[in-house]
Amino acid sequence: xxxVSQTPKYLVTQMGNDKSIKCEQNLGHDTMYWYKQDSKxxxxxxxxxxxxxxxxxxxxxxxxxxKSPDKAHLNLHINSLELGDSAVYFCASxxxxxxASYEQYFGPGTRLTVT
Amino acid sequence: xxxxxxxxxxxxxxxxxxxxxxxxxxDSASNYFPWYKQELGKRPQLIIDIRSNVGEKKxxxxxxxxxxxxxxxxxxxTETQPEDSAVYFCAAxxxxxLIWGAGTKLxxxx
Numbered sequence: 001x002x003x004v005s006q007t008p009k010y011l012v013t014q015m016g017n018d019k020s021i022k023c024e025q026n027l028g029h030d031t032m033y034w035y036k037q038d039s040k041x042x043x044x045x046x047x048x049x050x051x052x053x054x055x056x057x058x059x060x061x062x063x064x065x066x067k068s069p070d071k072a073h074l075n076l077h078i079n080s081l082e083l084g085d086s087a088v089y090f091c092a093s094x095x096x097x098x099x100a101s102y103e104q105y106f107g108p109g110t111r112l113t114v115t
Numbered sequence: 116x117x118x119x120x121x122x123x124x125x126x127x128x129x130x131x132x133x134x135x136x137x138x139x140x141x142d143s144a145s146n147y148f149p150w151y152k153q154e155l156g157k158r159p160q161l162i163i164d165i166r167s168n169v170g171e172k173k174x175x176x177x178x179x180x181x182x183x184x185x186x187x188x189x190x191x192x193t194e195t196q197p198e199d200s201a202v203y204f205c206a207a208x209x210x211x212x213l214i215w216g217a218g219t220k221l222x223x224x225x
Binding site: 042106 | 202211213218
């Protein structure tokens with residue numbers, strides 16, 4: 001009965017590869033997010049989706065592409081992986097409809113290591 | 116652009132003492148101020164939040180104060196315990212996007 005789940009938990013891959021991270025929430029929330037947390041622990045918003053529509057797309061390389069097949073899922077696909085992509089990626093969800101005024105529930109994170 | 120500044124970046128306190136973490140925000144339209152705690156290797160989790168129509172909120176050993184005029188808000192933890200060791204993030208929201216502070220690593224010394 002996990003609220004926000006991500007797979008995989010760990011991902012080790014080589015530069016140049018393409019990989020995907022999956023996220024699912026069973027809270028019935030309208031909004032989902034992807035964050036990147038680097039080694040300095042700073043939480044950087046990457047994308048935000050509300051009812052399957054993109055509402056935030058921060059300055060991230062276009063190698064990163066989010067896909068939301070339905071309200072409960074937001075997957076992150078990364079092309080041509082680079083060393084600097086190594087980080088922990090968190091998915092989150094919220095009942096928020098875009099006002100950023102409600103609690104965000106985070107998934108357990110995916111630690112991506114690019115070698 | 117909007118930003119949230121958080122201080123200090125690291126805070127070391129003796130067990131049983133109080134800890135205070137401060138944040139300032141730039142967007143006057145912000146009306147929601149959550150605090151998240153992230154233990155080592157875990158996900159961030161909300162511990163307390165406050166809205167702009169309230170000046171102070173308390174939940175057991177933790178409290179948050181908000182000064183809208185000065186655009187700053189603070190997290191207060193009293194009687195600190197070893198399990199309070201974590202990274203704490205402040206954030207400001209209510210205007211389309213939640214803006215996060217850089218985090219404070221709180222160390223509780225035995």
